[in-house]
Amino acid sequence: MTRHIEIRKNTYVDSVSLMSMSTKANAVEGVTQALLGMATPMNKEVLLNVGVSDPAVDAAKPSDLMIVIDASDDTIEAAIQAVDDILARKNKGSADAAEVRYRTLDGAFTEVTDANLVLISVNGAFAAREARKALNAGKHVMIFSDNVSLEDELALKTLAHDKGLLVMGPDCGTAIINGVGLAFANAVRRGSIGIVGASGTGSQELSVRIHDFGGGVSQLLGTGGRDLSAEIGGISMIDGIRALDADPETSVIVVVSKPPAEEVADKVLAVAGAASKPVIVNFLGSKRTESGHANVTMTSGTKPAALAAVLATGVDESTLDLHALNIPLIEEVRAKLAPEQKYVRGLFCGGTLCDEAMFAALDKYENVYSNIQKDPAYTIGATEPSREHTFLDMGDDDFTNGRPHPMIDPSMRLQRLAQEAEDPEVGVIAMDFIVGFGSHEDPVGVTIPAITAAKEKAAARGQHLEILGYVLGTDLDTPAVTEQVAMLEAAGVTISSSSTNLGLLAREFVAKGDNR
């Protein structure tokens, strides 16, 4: 085994590109480990954690690129070359002579005077400053980057509010503005339903369900997950609701959020109540069922929210395929599971999808563990084994630290799937598959071998392992949701028609005795 460490001075490659390059580099024959990263204190620590300590690494600066390759002695040269090629391709692309590229936002704004929105996905340490520049130049902003401080977020949102501008994020994964999907988004019909979402996959799910019910989306505004915290106070959410209220193309407004701070929930509901249009609210996991405002409807999940929105546009419910829970299917699966197969394991890419499934389980069971559980007694970390009912948001920071998001790179989820299949007490493994802009080009295809292996492992010990899948996407997405579903069905996976149903089916499949 040979280790090759190289520091390239003043060479900047953005961190997400580097992660996807790392994924490719790790696939090079002979490579046991390849790490590419900018020499930030965090990345240096990542290296230390995997046992790489080197004076050259210590001396490297955040503007330097670090390359560490472990490979067998006889393949190291080829591996270095292969990694070089991966890096070179990227550099070539960005130097394409036909493309005009700007070095600074000021430079871009000077040349392109009709630019009206900036999508920022650079490292979070630098994102706030760029966002401030954009806002000061009168541009709307979507900040995909995470790791932006709370102080910066508050300052940016206050600035945007004062200027009448939209700031989506930080950590805003999805938006659809004027029919254009930004970052992670699905291809949905345009229509009259406006969405403001403090949760990325929750908003995606809403847009897809609305599309599925024959409705369409006017605008989908993201706010970032922290917007409804007490500190931020829902600035973007409130501005978003008001903007949609004033938008003639929007007739119904839907609000979705992971559990908000109570006082912020009150504030948001008050603004919704003052709106001139119906507002459908889905605060996931909230016990509120009444909004206190005639035009504001509280809903229990993303699917009920989407349905309520579509109905509020005047669609006749009897014309819709509601995809009701398939009761015979539940009975059929229960019959296949052995008495000891009591538990659900959820392996999720989408944070809100995980939340929704977890809350469905919590409505029925107490012993529900998760890395995003608020109750410390039921919280488990990324490296801990699952126990009883476990729902993992594998896109959360403790899983993705220094690694690509599972919507882009499935490898971690595949490993976890194999692990869960070892446990004879597991009856159902629930998984989401997210297609559309920004996502993996074939999330189902890369997972099928692991699914087959998991089922075989259970069969070998005489058990049936139920794999429950949900594909978030539309017939307009690439790949289309129908193709992905067909592949899953061929592999013996049971398909849920929505995020809401995924949670309900999973919990019902494993219900035993008194719980039925």
Next chain:
Amino acid sequence: MSVNDLFQTDLRPVNLGLDMFADDMKAQGVDPVLMDWTPPGGGDPEVIAALSRLEDPAVAERIDAANQVALDRILTAQPFLEGFGQAIDVVPGMTAKTILHAGPPIEFPRMSGPMKGAVTGALVFEGLAKDVDEAFELAASGEITFSPCHEHQSVGSMAGVTSASMWMHQVTNRTHGNTAYTNLSEQLSKILRFGANDQSVIDRLNWMRDVFGPVLSGAMALNTDGLDLRLMLSQALHMGDEAHNRNVAGTTLLIQALAPYILETDFTTKEKREVFDFVASSDYFSGPTWMVAAKAAMDAANGVEDSTIVTTMARNGVDFGIRVSGTGSQWFTGPAQQVIGPMFAGYTPEDSGLDMGDSAITETFGIGGFAMAAAPAIVALVGGTVDDAMGYSRTMNAITTGNNPNITIPALDFMGVPSGIDVRKVMETGILPIINTAIAHKDPGIGMIGAGITHPPVEAFQQALRALSDGIAA
């Protein structure tokens, strides 16, 4: 544009970050504005904080006004060659035991190999030591005063070593009244300023002292009008020079202007012939002349309060130093970098000394690497294509304050050379100035082994920005 106006307008997004998001936008029929972004300040949080302080609108306005003053001084400078004199007679602060050198201040023990070679050769040339060995002892003894050329209104190419009896260009900026100096070209290869110091080097220096300098001095004594170097430099760029690594046209123009006066001097035909032959022996004769012209312009721009314009970039083979108008004579340094480019047969990059010389004053002024597009004939020397050369010159617009309408590049539609490097813009864009330069062997006594391009270290600009922020935004 309000949020509701945005809903009624075609989306024109700027994609700052992941290219895949731009690709998705294109797939949806939207034309995203693409960015080639790097973290400002080399990613240093302190530098980013300093940049942000300078972005305060009131502060930025003051800086912009100051930079305009400094830029105007650069653009309006009219450097005239007035004559030639020996360093001891003309250079401010020069003494018999002073050795001027390139770059920021450095003591003899820390000097690079080629600079030590040049210093010891100069001590032998001046008769202060009988041989190079004795010269090493003397140089280390503390008896010799070492001082940067730049602190004596001077510049020196490569090692920049300038001793008392060397002949100097005397160039006066007639707009602002300041004068600048530089010594004569020894031409190329095995010469003192590249660190060579054997008898052939000393013999040439003796001839330059006894014949070359006096002939040029005598010629210019007859030319009472002086030579307008800015005009000549402008012509040279139109003829295919960038006036740092390529000086073919400039040298021809300069000797053409001097020739009638040389002929009129009382020197022998043999001596005049030697001068013409020496000038013809390489194209570098006018190299120092453009450096001193640039120095005369840049000195006039120094010391403008609140200005963030770079007035000096210079290297001593160990440290790269810059000085900035608003901080006057203060040096900001970082490690000198490797020069990347082709080498003479038999040498490898391991043999090369680090970046050295005051010649980056040409880039500071806006020629040299900044004017690469004017000199397509040498792009191979700096390892690129003609497109690259055009790109270098255009890219420098991103870090400069304006363009020099007096010195233009025909191939870029007569764009003026980018002038007035702004420390803020360098830090903001992550684009470092590009420098065309020669490569000396890392050991004393060998000389030139190649040429290529290099950049200043980012550290020098980070230091400068912090100091500017402390001074201006305080």
